[in-house]
Every structure is written in C-alpha cells, then in structure tokens.
Amino acid sequence: MTDLIDPTDSVEQQNAKLVQITEALMRKVEQQNDQPGLAYAQFERAAMLEAQVRQRTNDLERTLELLHETNARLGIANRAAEAARSNLAEAVESINEGFALFDQHDRLVMSNSRFCRDLLDVAENIEPGLSFHHYVQLVSQSIYLALPDDESQAQWREKRMLRHRDKRVIFNVRLTRDRWLQVGEHRTASGGTVILQTDVSDIMRAEREKRDRLMDRQAQMVRATLDHLNQGVCIFGTDLRLVGWNAGMEALLDRPIDGGLVGIDFAALLRRLDDQIAFSEYFGSDHLLAWANRTRRPRQPITFEVTRGRNQTLSVFAQEMPDKGFVISFTDVTPEREAARALREMNETLERRVHARTMELNEALEEAKRANASKTRFVAAASHDLLQPLSAAKLFVSFLSERSQDALGQDTADKAISALASVENIIEALLDISKLDSGQATMQMQDVSLNEILTSLSSELTPLAQSEGLVLQVMPSSQIVRSDPVFLRRILQNLVTNAIRYTDRGRVLVGVRRDGGQARVEVWDTGPGIAPEDQTTIFQEFKQLGPYMSGSKGLGLGLTIVERACASLGHDLALHSVPGRGSCFSVTAERIAIARQDPPARRPATREARPATSNLVVLLVENDEELSQALTLMIEDWGSHVVHAANGEAALALLDEIDIAPDRVLLDYQLGDGMTGLELLGRLRAEHGTVPTRIITASRRPDIAELCAAAGVDLISKPIHRDSLIGLIDQDCAASAA
Structure with a gap:
C-alpha cells in the first residue's frame, strides 16, 4: 500500500488515492460471487486499511501543524538575529576607537571603519578572514608607521607578536606626522582577541609640551642655582663636549665664555686654558684627560688643585654623571691656602721660639712635674743622670768589698751594696709604674x-x-x-x-x-x-x-x-x-692545654763571684767619666785590660792606632757624637768580625731592646749588675761548656 501512495503528495491527494483504491477493491469483491468467503476477507482488509489511512491522515495533519509552528518561530529567531547583528554592527561602528575581533584561530571576524583608519595602506586590506600574523605584517610595512632609527620592520614584527602572547597588553605606536595610536589587546573567554586602537596624539603632544615646560623650568632653576654657586662649573656630555657652564666659571677666568665654545671638545678646551691654568707635578693635564676618556668602567670622583697666575689656587673636583657625562667644578681656595701658609709660618716661628726658650723653661718644667708626686719621683729617679752615677757607685763599692781586708770595711761595703740595690729596686718600680700609667708598656x-x-x-x-x-x-x-x-x-x-x-x-x-x-x-x-x-x-x-x-x-x-x-x-x-x-x-x-710534663729539677746557681777568664782586651766606649772609671777598675781587677774611648769615632781611631782587635766589647747606646752603640758595633764587626759584645743604656725604651735583639747583641740596663759583666767576660767559656 505504501508503494501506491507518494509521500510527497499532499494529504488531499493521498486521501483521494485511498478512496479510489477502496472503490476498486469493493467492485472486485462484488464481481467474484463464486467465492463468498474470499469477498468478506477482502472487505475486512479494506476496512482495516481505511482505519490505517485515517490514522496516518491524522498524524500527517498534526505534523503539518508542528511544521507551520516551527517555521513561524524560526522566522522570528532569524529576524531577531538579524536585528542583533545589525545592532552589534551599529554599536561597533559607533565606537570612537578602532575595533577588531579575531577568533580563536587568529582570523578576523569583524572590525569597524575606524580600525587602521590612520594606516591607509593597511585599511584597504582589512577584511574578514584576515590572519593576525598577516595583519601585523601589513602594519610593519606601512609607510605611516614611524619606526625608531635603531629598529627594523622585522624587529618590530617580532616584538609585536611577542606581545600578542599576553592576555592583556596596552602600548603606544608612533605614526608619521607626529601622531600616536594607543593599542589595547584583550583576550576573550573563547580564546579570541579584541583589539582597540585609540588616537592619543593630542594627549601625547600635551604631555610633551608639559614635559618641555617642566624641563625649561628645571633648566632655569638649575641655571639659576649654578650661577649662584661660589664655584665655577663646567658640564660635558657623553661625547666629551662642553654643554654648559655657569657665571662662576666666567668670573674665575675673568672673561666671558662665548657661544663659540659650546660643543668644544674637552681636550681642545684644555689646550685653550693651558696658558691660564698650571697643574701640579703630581697631577697633570694628561691625567685629567685620561680620566675623561675612560669609558669601559665608571669614573671615580677625583680632586686636585691647579694654580692660576701667581697668587690664585683653585681646587678642582670632577665627577661622572648618570648619563656618562661629567661635571667639573672649580673652587677658589686661595684664602684657605694663604691662611694655611701663614699658619705654617706661624707654627715654624713658634717652634723656633719654643726651641730657643727650651733651656730657660727646663727648670719651670721640672717644677711643674714635681707637682705630681709619683711622676716627680719617677723623673728624679729614672733620669739618665741618676742611673749613670748609680752604676758607677755599685761597681766602686763592689770593688771595695772585694779589696777590703777588715770586717768593718767588708760589712760597710755590703751595707752600701744593699742600699744601692734598694735604690735600684725603687728605680725599677718607678719605671714600671710610669710605663703602665703612660700606656707605653x-x-x-x-x-x-x-x-x-x-x-x-x-x-x-x-x-x-x-x-x-x-x-x-x-x-x-x-x-x-x-x-x-x-x-x-x-x-x-x-x-x-x-x-x-x-x-x-x-x-x-x-x-x-x-x-x-x-x-x-x-x-x-x-x-x-x-x-x-x-x-x-x-x-x-x-x-x-x-x-x-x-x-x-x-x-x-x-x-x-x-x-x-x-x-x-x-x-x-x-x-x-x-x-x-x-x-x-x-x-x-x-x-x-698541653701534655703534662714533670717540671725540671732545680739547679743551684753556678756563677762565681769572679770571672773564670782573664787577660782579655776589653773595648769600653762610655762617655760618662765616673762610670767608665768604675768599669775599668772592676774589669782590670779581674785580670783583663781595658781600652777606653769616650765616643765612637775616638774608639775607631784608637783601635786603628794601637792595631789591636778587642776580645770583648762594652758599648754605651748613646755615645753623644751622633753615633749609636749599634752603629759603632756594625763598623767594628765589619773590621774585626764578630766579637762578644754588650750594649749598655739607661733608657727603658722598648725599641732599643728590639733593635739590639735584631742585631743579635745582649742589652744591659743601667745600673749595671756585676753578674752581667761576668757573663760578658766568660761568654766563650759558657758557650764551650754548653
């Protein structure tokens, strides 16, 4: 049945066909009277077929109604979409900025007429479907794009594509004829890109004018400040050329700096000032030029002085600026230098007067020192004049003690030695307390x-x-x-x-x-x-x-x-x-903390009252007559011979005259003729080799002990102990025994 009915026919045509089929079937049933059962069956099928046709007809009618309703709704939606598209186009077109929308595949969807309007050679190629990369390439090749001198089209394209990776970016693009576009790029939720182009030329010009006015005011303020400085100032650019100066510089040079000097090279300016400014021997113009030409590393600030004429002294300070230029200032320090010179001359005069009156003030100085009891006793006891006779007295008394034959004389000498030892202890105590008080220890x-x-x-x-x-x-x-x-x-x-x-x-x-x-x-x-x-x-x-x-x-x-x-x-x-x-x-x-060791056993003193060695030639150089007599008496009593001289030159002359090399040498550190005992020892060693020697002195200066130790010679402090002399006489014996 479905093959007899064309589904494309209308419902009326399909119903008409079904009626014809029904009538045909009824006629056929009536013509076949010889088969009554068969006719009834055919009728029954026809009735069923009619019911099916009626049901199908109803279904088709409902479907047709739904189709009409859907078409009506679709029409309404199409009209609304067209209205929305029209409204969107009008809204985009009404925007004052250039607008463009690229989809997630970087293809242009839509744009308004203001997009790339200032780039005429680019605007004619803006059509839907244009790729973002092609758009950037068109802009980079535009004759209206003003690229910096140090940037090529390819570099600009590369930077622009790098910015495209960001979700949101805003930057300015400079165009020809002093115009500027601010480009804002924003990413949409679906992955597309919205570009807004805003003409900011008026804003940029206003900002530039404002900046220029501000810079003019700042320049005027800087100029006024520089002109009010006491120093002369010169400013040089990165190319080492003069770009500015102040009135103080003209005042120092006593002549105006004409406009022809603007832009003059630093080296040329130095040559022009060569007849007016004289550098010192320690810092010359070549040093300053080398400092100015230094470019690989920052210049360190420098300060030096130059002279102008005969009487004017200028202090020069040069320092690098942040832009790699530099500034040089000149300060007239002539009054300060004159004052310093006058002060030096005054000091020299005062020193001469003080030196001339030193001898006159010695007594007053000693009186002032005696105002402090401890310092007075120290000065009185530790002076060189006290230690010298004390040494002589000890040696004289020691000699008398040895030579005395009666008990009274021996006892008296021993008491004198004990008294002198007490004096020596007092002197040592005063010396110690003085060193500790004065911080010289x-x-x-x-x-x-x-x-x-x-x-x-x-x-x-x-x-x-x-x-x-x-x-x-x-x-x-x-x-x-x-x-x-x-x-x-x-x-x-x-x-x-x-x-x-x-x-x-x-x-x-x-x-x-x-x-x-x-x-x-x-x-x-x-x-x-x-x-x-x-x-x-x-x-x-x-x-x-x-x-x-x-x-x-x-x-x-x-x-x-x-x-x-x-x-x-x-x-x-x-x-x-x-x-x-x-x-x-x-x-x-x-x-x-060290490993424990058993202390060494005590050994009793083995030094004898008299030296074991005799018949030696002892050179004694001592300018104190009493001390030298005491030393001579003591040493000769021990069986040795003393060759005495008052100073170094006399000692050298005496040894040259008698042509004898001494076996022992005893030298005072302060010989009084400009030569020290160590200097004399050096000359003796050069002529006679190494000889057992002692240096004697009343001074407690630590540097003397250090010098003697460096020279490899023992130092004996005054007053001189008898044992020290015995150690000198027996030095070779002690070395042999060791």
Missing part, C-alpha cells in the same frame, strides 16, 4: 712556662727569705699560661717579695692551682693579715700599713704595679686575708 703575649718563672724566683728570693728568718717554699708546676713573660715575672716577684717583707715569722708558700681553663698562681704568707677596710688601700700608690708607713720596706709601689700590670694583661688579681693569720694574693691567667 708593650705586652708581648705568648705561651709562658710558670715553672721557669717560679724556679727563677725561688733561686733569687730564697736568700732574702732566709735573711728574714722565713721559709720560702715554691711548688713546681707544669702549667703553661698565655701572658707576657717579663711582666708576669715582675708581678709574681712583687707578690713574693711583699710577702717576705711583711711577714715576721713562719713561711711563704707559692703554688699553682688549675681552675678549668685557667691557672691560678697563689702566694700565701703567715703575716699579720690585712683588714677588710684596708684591702683596697694597699693597691694605691705610696700606701703602706701599720709600722711600715715610714718607707722602711719600700715606697709602696709593688702592689700598684701588680694591679695595673694584671689589668693590662687581662689577668684576674684577687686577695684573701684574715687579720692575725695571713694573706693570699692570687693571679689567674688563661691556661694553655
């Missing part, structure tokens, strides 16, 4: 063996303790501390000596205790003890307690020296005392 910190110091003190002070009826017990120690060996020995010597002096009976004990990383040296005595209220007083200068205030036991400087030396060394000083039972002074120093 030099601390040579090193590793110091306590046992060496304690063993030496035990040998030295045991006779003193025995003479006082005391027992001095020094415990050996293997500790090494960080200290100055000279001052540490002086500290411990003063503590032990004080303990012996102020203890009436009993004993003095010296020992070392370990306290963590430190070693504490303790000096115990069985003396009267010190009351708590007096334990601070005893460390003051010239302070003594009880029956010893008269000075019978010294001047009271020992503990003062100990306190100040400990402070300089950084050692802790402590006192523990119980009145009636005794005292304990302790000094704590940093301990050096």
Whole structure:
C-alpha cells in the first residue's frame, strides 16, 4: 500500500488515492460471487486499511501543524538575529576607537571603519578572514608607521607578536606626522582577541609640551642655582663636549665664555686654558684627560688643585654623571691656602721660639712635674743622670768589698751594696709604674712556662727569705699560661717579695692551682693579715700599713704595679686575708692545654763571684767619666785590660792606632757624637768580625731592646749588675761548656 501512495503528495491527494483504491477493491469483491468467503476477507482488509489511512491522515495533519509552528518561530529567531547583528554592527561602528575581533584561530571576524583608519595602506586590506600574523605584517610595512632609527620592520614584527602572547597588553605606536595610536589587546573567554586602537596624539603632544615646560623650568632653576654657586662649573656630555657652564666659571677666568665654545671638545678646551691654568707635578693635564676618556668602567670622583697666575689656587673636583657625562667644578681656595701658609709660618716661628726658650723653661718644667708626686719621683729617679752615677757607685763599692781586708770595711761595703740595690729596686718600680700609667708598656703575649718563672724566683728570693728568718717554699708546676713573660715575672716577684717583707715569722708558700681553663698562681704568707677596710688601700700608690708607713720596706709601689700590670694583661688579681693569720694574693691567667710534663729539677746557681777568664782586651766606649772609671777598675781587677774611648769615632781611631782587635766589647747606646752603640758595633764587626759584645743604656725604651735583639747583641740596663759583666767576660767559656 505504501508503494501506491507518494509521500510527497499532499494529504488531499493521498486521501483521494485511498478512496479510489477502496472503490476498486469493493467492485472486485462484488464481481467474484463464486467465492463468498474470499469477498468478506477482502472487505475486512479494506476496512482495516481505511482505519490505517485515517490514522496516518491524522498524524500527517498534526505534523503539518508542528511544521507551520516551527517555521513561524524560526522566522522570528532569524529576524531577531538579524536585528542583533545589525545592532552589534551599529554599536561597533559607533565606537570612537578602532575595533577588531579575531577568533580563536587568529582570523578576523569583524572590525569597524575606524580600525587602521590612520594606516591607509593597511585599511584597504582589512577584511574578514584576515590572519593576525598577516595583519601585523601589513602594519610593519606601512609607510605611516614611524619606526625608531635603531629598529627594523622585522624587529618590530617580532616584538609585536611577542606581545600578542599576553592576555592583556596596552602600548603606544608612533605614526608619521607626529601622531600616536594607543593599542589595547584583550583576550576573550573563547580564546579570541579584541583589539582597540585609540588616537592619543593630542594627549601625547600635551604631555610633551608639559614635559618641555617642566624641563625649561628645571633648566632655569638649575641655571639659576649654578650661577649662584661660589664655584665655577663646567658640564660635558657623553661625547666629551662642553654643554654648559655657569657665571662662576666666567668670573674665575675673568672673561666671558662665548657661544663659540659650546660643543668644544674637552681636550681642545684644555689646550685653550693651558696658558691660564698650571697643574701640579703630581697631577697633570694628561691625567685629567685620561680620566675623561675612560669609558669601559665608571669614573671615580677625583680632586686636585691647579694654580692660576701667581697668587690664585683653585681646587678642582670632577665627577661622572648618570648619563656618562661629567661635571667639573672649580673652587677658589686661595684664602684657605694663604691662611694655611701663614699658619705654617706661624707654627715654624713658634717652634723656633719654643726651641730657643727650651733651656730657660727646663727648670719651670721640672717644677711643674714635681707637682705630681709619683711622676716627680719617677723623673728624679729614672733620669739618665741618676742611673749613670748609680752604676758607677755599685761597681766602686763592689770593688771595695772585694779589696777590703777588715770586717768593718767588708760589712760597710755590703751595707752600701744593699742600699744601692734598694735604690735600684725603687728605680725599677718607678719605671714600671710610669710605663703602665703612660700606656707605653708593650705586652708581648705568648705561651709562658710558670715553672721557669717560679724556679727563677725561688733561686733569687730564697736568700732574702732566709735573711728574714722565713721559709720560702715554691711548688713546681707544669702549667703553661698565655701572658707576657717579663711582666708576669715582675708581678709574681712583687707578690713574693711583699710577702717576705711583711711577714715576721713562719713561711711563704707559692703554688699553682688549675681552675678549668685557667691557672691560678697563689702566694700565701703567715703575716699579720690585712683588714677588710684596708684591702683596697694597699693597691694605691705610696700606701703602706701599720709600722711600715715610714718607707722602711719600700715606697709602696709593688702592689700598684701588680694591679695595673694584671689589668693590662687581662689577668684576674684577687686577695684573701684574715687579720692575725695571713694573706693570699692570687693571679689567674688563661691556661694553655698541653701534655703534662714533670717540671725540671732545680739547679743551684753556678756563677762565681769572679770571672773564670782573664787577660782579655776589653773595648769600653762610655762617655760618662765616673762610670767608665768604675768599669775599668772592676774589669782590670779581674785580670783583663781595658781600652777606653769616650765616643765612637775616638774608639775607631784608637783601635786603628794601637792595631789591636778587642776580645770583648762594652758599648754605651748613646755615645753623644751622633753615633749609636749599634752603629759603632756594625763598623767594628765589619773590621774585626764578630766579637762578644754588650750594649749598655739607661733608657727603658722598648725599641732599643728590639733593635739590639735584631742585631743579635745582649742589652744591659743601667745600673749595671756585676753578674752581667761576668757573663760578658766568660761568654766563650759558657758557650764551650754548653
């Protein structure tokens, strides 16, 4: 049945065909009377077919209604879309900026008439479907695009494509005829790109005019500032050409700088000023030119002086500017230099007057020094004039002690020697306190063996303790501390000596205790003890307690020296005392951790009262007559011969005259003829080789000891000890024994 009906026919045509088919089937049924059952079956099928046709007809009618309704809605939608497209086009066209929309494939979808309107050769090629890359290429090749001198079309395209990668970017594009476009590029949600082009030429011109006016005002302010400076200023550009100056520069040169100098090369300007400005021998024009031509690295600021004419001095300061140009300023410092010159001349005049009156003021100076008791005693006791006769007196008395035949003379000589030793101790104390007060004491910190110091003190002070009826017990120690060996020995010597002096009976004990990383040296005595209220007083200068205030036991400087030396060394000083039972002074120093070693056994002193060597030729160079006589008397009494000279030149002449090489040499450091003992020793070594030598001096200057150590010669401080002379005479013997 479906083959008899064309679906493309209308419903009316299909219904008509179905009616014809039904009538045909009815006629056929009526004609076949011989088969009644068959006719009824055909009728029945026809009735069913009619029902199906009726149902299909209804369905087709409903479908037709739906189609009419859909077509009506589609028409409405098409009209709305067309209206929206028209509105969008009108809205885009109404925008004052150029507008373009590219899809996610960077193809142009739409644009308005203002897009690329200022690029006439590009606007004619703007059509939908244009690729973004082609659009950028067209813009880069436009004759209306004003590229910088140092940028090519290819470089501009590369930079523009790099900006296209960002989601949002805004930049300015310069066009010909002083026009500017601001281009804004924004990414859409679907991955497309919107470009807005805004003409900002008026804004850019206004900004430029504003900037120019501001720069003009700034330039006027800078010019006014420069003209009000006291200095002359020249400004040079990066090409080393003059670009500006101020009125101060013209005033310094006493002539106007005409406009023809603008742009002059720096080297040419230097040549033109050569007849007016003179450089110093230490900084010349070539140095300044080399500084100006330096371009690889930043120029460092420089300052130097030049002279103009005979009387004018200019201070020049040159400094690099941020743009690699530089500025040079000239300051007239003639008044300052004249004042400095006058001050120097005044100082020289004052120095001459002071020098001329030095001798007249010596007495007044000594009187002023005596206003301070400790400094007065130091100056009086430590002066060169006191040490010289003290040395001579000790040697003379020592000689008398040896030559005396009766007990009274021997006893008297021994007492004189003891008195002189006391004077020597006082001098040493005053020298120590003076050095510590003035800060001239030099601390040579090193590793110091306590046992060496304690063993030496035990040998030295045991006779003193025995003479006082005391027992001095020094415990050996293997500790090494960080200290100055000279001052540490002086500290411990003063503590032990004080303990012996102020203890009436009993004993003095010296020992070392370990306290963590430190070693504490303790000096115990069985003396009267010190009351708590007096334990601070005893460390003051010239302070003594009880029956010893008269000075019978010294001047009271020992503990003062100990306190100040400990402070300089950084050692802790402590006192523990119980009145009636005794005292304990302790000094704590940093301990050096080393392997424990047994302290060396004590060896008794083996030095004899007289030297073992005799019949030597001893050269003595000493300008003090009394000291030289005492030394000569002592040495000749020992069986040797003394060749004496008062100064270096006389000594050299005497040795040349007698043609004898000395076996021993004893030289004063200060010879009085402009030659030092070390200088004389150098000339003696050059002529006679190395000879056992000692340098003697009353000075305590540390540099003299350093110079002697560098020269490899021992130094003897005045007053001279007898043992020092014996050491010189027996030097070869001692070396052989060793």
